[in-house]
Amino acid sequence: MGRSNTANPAISPANNHNACGIKPRTEPQDLAFEPNTLDASPRAIKLPWASGRAGRFxxxxxxxxxxxxxTFLGLLAITFFIGRVVPIDPQGDFGKSVSTGKPVIEDLKRVFPATLEMATIGIIIGMVLGIPMGVYAASHRGTVRDQIIRVIGLFGYAVPAFWLGLVGLAIFYAKLKWVSGPGRVxxxxDGLVTPVTGLMLVDSxxxxxxxxxxNALSHLILPAGVLGFFSLAYIARMTRSFMLDQLAQEYVTxxxxxxxPERLxxxxxxxxxxxxxxxxxxxxxxxGLLEGSVMVEKIFSWPGIGNYLTAALLNADMSAVLGATLVIGAVFIGINKISDALYRILDPRAR
Incomplete structure (x- = not known):
């Protein structure tokens, strides 16, 4: 009987290696097709420039x-879509104002710094007074002083801006003569100071x-104080709420x-x-102060973007309306993004 040329599986090289306890060598070409040899997770696939702190930044x-x-592109699309609906054809350069006869961009450069100046003083007043008031109310919860601060905050939410402005003019300007009247100066x-930044206090x-x-500060303090009161009410209420949550934590106890010491x-x-x-x-x-100062500017005859927008609406000056809307929206987006950036910088958990 002739010998068969078929190799016996029992004595094949692979089985011989296994029998001896030796793991068979995997060739490079076989390794490329092994399903479990490559990590296909997204963490394993990293771009060279995206590694490290600089890459994450x-x-x-x-x-x-x-x-x-x-976000700004969406704002542009919405604004110019509205512009297409009304009887005007936006050209992308803000156009020319029907009311003033000047390019809208020049009008905005003139009126926006006035609103920025008033809102900045207002937010400073709100932060300087509102934060300590909120902390004090939270640390004296349930006392008469806490109730007074809460009533002040509620009053800031409930009272209309035009009413508070009129009362302020009647008391501090007409009666007591402590501040100057409407207008910027x-x-x-008027016209004696060459505008450099557009901010009257800085330019003077x-x-x-x-x-x-x-003189400009005397005109500014009352409208900025009205805005600051509304900001104070909001900031004091939120500060009190945040502080009450923290004072209830175990590490404070x-x-x-x-x-x-209680102060620490x-x-x-x-x-x-x-x-x-x-x-x-x-x-x-x-x-909110930048975009919501329309009533205050109207009452105090403040030459800001709110007063400009109101006049444009009354005169059906749609080029001015669209330009002012874009500026207000862009500022709102910018402030929100700056707040988000500061949030990430100060809170490592948000990075």
């Missing part, structure tokens, strides 16, 4: 820029006109048990964690 910055661009100071100091500076417990242990959400609150309040 670049990716985050790119996402921030894309988000701002897409007295009529005989640059020009060395201290008398005009104090532990600090008090250890004998840490409040401002170091309880107040620091609320700085991040307070930034968002103050940013939203600032944006």
């Amino acid at each position: 670049i990716v985050g910055l790119a996402g921030f820029v894309i988000s701002v661009a897409l 007295d009529i005989f100071y 100091l640059i020009a060395g006109e201290t008398e005009i500076f104090w 532990t600090a008090r048990v250890k004998g840490v 417990v409040i401002w170091r242990h309880a107040f620091r964690p609320i700085l991040v959400p307070l930034i968002t609150v103050c940013g939203l309040s600032y944006a």
Whole structure:
């Protein structure tokens, strides 16, 4: 009987290696087709430039820029869609104002700094007074002082802006003569300061006109104070709410048990964690002052973007309306994005 040429599986090289406890060698070409030898997870696939802290910063910055661009593009699309519906054909350059006969962009450069100046002083008043009031109310919860601060906050939510402005004019301007009346400066100071930044307080100091500076501040303090009161009410209420949450935490109780002074417990242990959400609150309040100052500007004859927008609406000046709307929307987007960026910087958990 002839010998068969078929190899016996029992004595094949692979089985011989296994029998001896030796793992068969895997060739490179076989390794490429092994299903479990490559990690296909997204974490394993990293771009060279996206690794490390610098890479994460670049990716985050790119996402921030894309988000701002897409948001502003949506604002442009909505605004110019509205412009197509009304009887006007936007050209993309804001056009010329029917009311003033000047390009809208020049009018906006003139009126927006006035609103920015008033809103900035208003938010400073709201932050300087509102944050301590909220902290004080939370640390004295249930007392008469807490109730007074809460009533002030409720009053700031309920009272109309035009009513508060009229009362302020009647008391502090007409009766007490503590502040100047409507307008940005007295009529005989108008036009004496060359606009550099558009901010009257800054430009008067640059020009060395201290008398005009104090006159402009006297005109500014009442409308900015009205805006600051509404900002104060909002910031104080939110600060109180944040502080009550923190004062109920166990680490605050532990600090008090250890004998840490109450001042340090409040401002170091309880107040620091609320700085991040307070930034968002103050940013939203600032944006609200910039876009919601129409009534205040109208009452005080303040030459800002709110007064300009009101006049444009009454005169059916749609080029001016679209331009002012775009500027207000762009500022609102910018402030929100800056708040988000500060949030990420101060809170590592949000990175």
